[in-house]
Amino acid sequence: MHKRFEHQEIETKWQQQWRTDDIYKTTDNSEKPKAFVLDMFPYPSGEGLHVGHPKGYIATDIYSRYKRMTGYEVLHPMGWDAFGLPAENYAIKNKVHPRVAVEKNVARFKEQLEVLGFDYDWNREINTTDPAYYKWTQWIFIQLFKKGLAYESYEPINWCPGCQTGLANEDLEADGTCERCNSVVEKKPMRQWVLKIREYADRMLADLDTLEWPEHIKEAQRNWIGRSEGAEIDFKLSTGDTVTVFTTRPDTLFGATYMVLAPEHPIVTELIRGQTPNGVNLQNRGEVEEYAKEVANKKEMDRLDDTKEKTGVKLEGVTATNPANGEEIPVYIADYVLAGYGTGAIMAVPAHDERDFEFAKKFKIEIKRVLHGTLSESSAYELANQRNEEFDYSAEVDDKNFNLTKYRTSLEKTLNDKWDEDLESGAILGRVLGGSNNKTINPLPLLDNFILKNSNEFDGMSPKEAGKAIIEKVGGRMTATYKIKDWVFSRQRYWGEPIPIVHCEQCGAVPVPEEQLPVTLPEVENYEPAGDGQSPLSTIEEWVNTTCPKCSRAGRRETNTMPQWAGSSWYYLRYMDPKNSETLVSKENEKYWAPVDVYVGGDHAVRHLIYARFWHKFLYDIGVVSTIEPFQRLEFLGFILAEDGRKMSKRWGNVINPDDIVKLVGADTMRIYEMFMGPFENTIAWSQDGLVGARRFLERVNGLTEHITDTEPKETTVQLHKTIKKVSEDIEGFKFNTAVSAMMIFLNQAEKGGLTKESYLTFIKLIAPFAPHITEELWLETGGSSIHLTNFPVYSEALAKDELVTIGVQINGKMRGEITISPEATEEEAVETIMKNGSLADKITDHNIKKIIYVNGRIINIILT
RNA sequence: GCCUCGGUGGCGGAAUUGGUAGACGCGCACGACUCAAAAUCGUGUUCCGAAAGGGGUGAGGGUUCGAUUCCCUCCCGAGGCACCA
Numbered sequence: 001m002h003k004r005f006e007h008q009e010i011e012t013k014w015q016q017q018w019r020t021d022d023i024y025k026t027t028d029n030s031e032k033p034k035a036f037v038l039d040m041f042p043y044p045s046g047e048g049l050h051v052g053h054p055k056g057y058i059a060t061d062i063y064s065r066y067k068r069m070t071g072y073e074v075l076h077p078m079g080w081d082a083f084g085l086p087a088e089n090y091a092i093k094n095k096v097h098p099r100v101a102v103e104k105n106v107a108r109f110k111e112q113l114e115v116l117g118f119d120y121d122w123n124r125e126i127n128t129t130d131p132a133y134y135k136w137t138q139w140i141f142i143q144l145f146k147k148g149l150a151y152e153s154y155e156p157i158n159w160c161p162g163c164q165t166g167l168a169n170e171d172l173e174a175d176g177t178c179e180r181c182n183s184v185v186e187k188k189p190m191r192q193w194v195l196k197i198r199e200y201a202d203r204m205l206a207d208l209d210t211l212e213w214p215e216h217i218k219e220a221q222r223n224w225i226g227r228s229e230g231a232e233i234d235f236k237l238s239t240g241d242t243v244t245v246f247t248t249r250p251d252t253l254f255g256a257t258y259m260v261l262a263p264e265h266p267i268v269t270e271l272i273r274g275q276t277p278n279g280v281n282l283q284n285r286g287e288v289e290e291y292a293k294e295v296a297n298k299k300e301m302d303r304l305d306d307t308k309e310k311t312g313v314k315l316e317g318v319t320a321t322n323p324a325n326g327e328e329i330p331v332y333i334a335d336y337v338l339a340g341y342g343t344g345a346i347m348a349v350p351a352h353d354e355r356d357f358e359f360a361k362k363f364k365i366e367i368k369r370v371l372h373g374t375l376s377e378s379s380a381y382e383l384a385n386q387r388n389e390e391f392d393y394s395a396e397v398d399d400k401n402f403n404l405t406k407y408r409t410s411l412e413k414t415l416n417d418k419w420d421e422d423l424e425s426g427a428i429l430g431r432v433l434g435g436s437n438n439k440t441i442n443p444l445p446l447l448d449n450f451i452l453k454n455s456n457e458f459d460g461m462s463p464k465e466a467g468k469a470i471i472e473k474v475g476g477r478m479t480a481t482y483k484i485k486d487w488v489f490s491r492q493r494y495w496g497e498p499i500p501i502v503h504c505e506q507c508g509a510v511p512v513p514e515e516q517l518p519v520t521l522p523e524v525e526n527y528e529p530a531g532d533g534q535s536p537l538s539t540i541e542e543w544v545n546t547t548c549p550k551c552s553r554a555g556r557r558e559t560n561t562m563p564q565w566a567g568s569s570w571y572y573l574r575y576m577d578p579k580n581s582e583t584l585v586s587k588e589n590e591k592y593w594a595p596v597d598v599y600v601g602g603d604h605a606v607r608h609l610i611y612a613r614f615w616h617k618f619l620y621d622i623g624v625v626s627t628i629e630p631f632q633r634l635e636f637l638g639f640i641l642a643e644d645g646r647k648m649s650k651r652w653g654n655v656i657n658p659d660d661i662v663k664l665v666g667a668d669t670m671r672i673y674e675m676f677m678g679p680f681e682n683t684i685a686w687s688q689d690g691l692v693g694a695r696r697f698l699e700r701v702n703g704l705t706e707h708i709t710d711t712e713p714k715e716t717t718v719q720l721h722k723t724i725k726k727v728s729e730d731i732e733g734f735k736f737n738t739a740v741s742a743m744m745i746f747l748n749q750a751e752k753g754g755l756t757k758e759s760y761l762t763f764i765k766l767i768a769p770f771a772p773h774i775t776e777e778l779w780l781e782t783g784g785s786s787i788h789l790t791n792f793p794v795y796s797e798a799l800a801k802d803e804l805v806t807i808g809v810q811i812n813g814k815m816r817g818e819i820t821i822s823p824e825a826t827e828e829e830a831v832e833t834i835m836k837n838g839s840l841a842d843k844i845t846d847h848n849i850k851k852i853i854y855v856n857g858r859i860i861n862i863i864l865t
Numbered sequence: 866g867c868c869u870c871g872g873u874g875g876c877g878g879a880a881u882u883g884g885u886a887g888a889c890g891c892g893c894a895c896g897a898c899u900c901a902a903a904a905u906c907g908u909g910u911u912c913c914g915a916a917a918g919g920g921g922u923g924a925g926g927g928u929u930c931g932a933u934u935c936c937c938u939c940c941c942g943a944g945g946c947a948c949c950a
Contacts, residue, residue: 174945174946174947214869214870215869215870216868216869216870216944216945217869217945218869219868219869219870219944219945219946220868220869220944220945220946221945222868222945222946223867223868223869223945223946223947224945224946226946226947226949228949228950230950245950246949246950247950248949248950249950260950308948310948334948335948336948336950337948337950338948338949338950340949341949341950342949342950345950346950347950348950349950353950354948355948355950356950358948428866431950481949481950482949483946483947483949605944605945606945676877676878676889676890677877677878678877678878679878681870682877682878683943684877684878685877687876687877687891689876689891689892690876690877690890690891690892691891692890692891693889693890693891694890696890697890699905737877737878737879737889737890738878738879738888738889740889740890741878741879741888741889741890742888742889743889744889744890745888745889748889806885807884807885808884808885809885810884810885810930810931812930813929813930813931814931815885817885818885850930851930852930853884853930853931855884858881858884858885859884859885859931860884861884861930861931862930863930
């Protein structure tokens, strides 16, 4: 028997050797082409890693080793995203300073990563809580402030009573609870810093098209940004006020039979107070005030529940004028109109909007259709042919003397009459047509186009041209609105970057001069939240009190800190130049390394990936970076579940620790197994049994020298070159499962047929990125340098071709047997071979061959009459 | 409701993108080695059938010499968005 595979000994030995030789050191501005391969850096929690965490790191490790072996200068760094609530909550619970907790957790994480044999260049390690790092996070904030993109706001924001801090919209779950602690989030008016991410919405949307990202992530970002195009139109109220509404359907303006304001709309507040320009007053002030209050107190969750019945109150005594036809229409307030979207006011067109329809039905408001459905000639013709059962108008059609125009007109009229009987379908259709989604369901499936009616001079126009013309007539403006909200950027917590601002009574908010950065986080006795909506920093008088950088009078430091997502919004740039104290990243280094070529991680489809893109675009605008996007290619990672199919969690007691696996079967085995489990993006349950397969594979590789011979059969050579091709392509494409499978297939062949020394060494190189330790050990006997610094094998197209192939033989499309021939054989040769095969020939003789389909090297199909 | 992915043996999955469905691995069965077990090696393993043969990639239709792959209708699962005008 061959020598045993002593994984512990081998792995420890090589990990130390690699560190001593510093073989993974990255060189800036090298002559070689570059590859920047990045993992989403981890949040070093107190729990440590489970076997699922390193999956992405294994993938980038393989990819970066492969890139190094194919001649690239590789940047594959690692760091720590260590600010934020979990670290702070952990610290509070365990009664230690967050810094201490972070240090401890980082050490633990690093230890766990190191036993897996990763090729990180630890010279470039970064930590977002390091003052030398967050100096630049603060610097970016100041640049945003100077460009007017960071501002103070007093609007009500999401307040989490559990975490005692304000949150951004992105930090909420779909049901309106806090994603950290699941508390029900409240609306609370308070001062906060906000970043104008909305100004970048259009560019973030458009540039998605330039990215090699999974479609579902692009789609999630599009949904989150939620752009919709439409018009703003002004309505005059009888009070003398003007209200601007936003609509995506300006073409339906003549059908606007009432108007709705959000209960929070400023004009509603003024009406309740009795302040109007011309003294026309609200007659049911009490009722309106009560409804507005009720809505304000309602939890966000309840308000978003669209299954409940529409509610609202009419503003008695107040009317609006429809600017299209001058008609007086009633005005309501209702909570189905949201203050935070569009202008907080709508024109309601019940005939062509589902929600307005529901509301109008309940409040008995006029429903006026302004669209007429039309039928194209081709669908009329098709319908006439089909004699559609539901719409069988054959009686009206004289078959001998069929007149399509007449038929079409009569059918169109019938369908429009049906629509009048079923206004709701039309309302649903109208909503769907107006929405930002372009795929439509059509509840009136037979009508395929629409023109205006009941709209004076616009009658007969298409909705598109009518929309434009109507906007022009009433003095409206084309605009777009977005679902994405500006980024609430301040947190009332301790463990984050201090916002580098000084408040001065004379000068207002003044940025800390750049040469004074970083504003370091002071030591405090008590870093628990104060509970009064103030950050714990506010209690440290000697830190808070300072002088105004502008006028030198007394000033007070901003005591809010930045959210967890600040440090991670630009960290990839710091890896390019981690020790630079003069600039965030030097021009030369940025030019060489940017952008990130492959970014690997899971989750974070909207938050981190939206925030980082926003900051990157801003940094592009101020000349810090040279690319419009930070992450050119994104590979999404599927998680590993526990063997019971649930998420790995302390709570379920099903956590598998990588340290235990490494001890048991070795890091190489774990790496191979995790890559072999299935497609990289799939979420798959861990299987301890499956692990055995990976270990067996490496055991057999370890013993493969026994099968080395002086010459090898042709099949081995062909298989080797096929395997080089497959493994190279699969690593490039992140299809690691099939790469491993290809290596297994070669191993089967090599054991069966034998292989030369040369082929053996080539094969070891193929495995090296996957199993760096054992391959290094096996490489030792060559006496050369580290296998990881050698060149990756290159396949030969000519040698990757089989001499003979087995192809399927079909008769009349049914598989009837197979023949073995040269892949270059002609059709005649193939038929000849078939006729030599007794059982196949029997099925063919006595019949006429009608046709033969022969696909070289694949299949032959013989059609008999 | 809308959008984006998916649905293939007992299990994870493969299929050169329209060309022998089930590669590779796990599991299982049988055999060899062993006093025995483990490990290892060998053989087999989609379903029905003794076999010949037939069925089969969520369901049903269609296009094609040929469909897991393309088209239509529907069912189920995962994720994103959602009273967004």
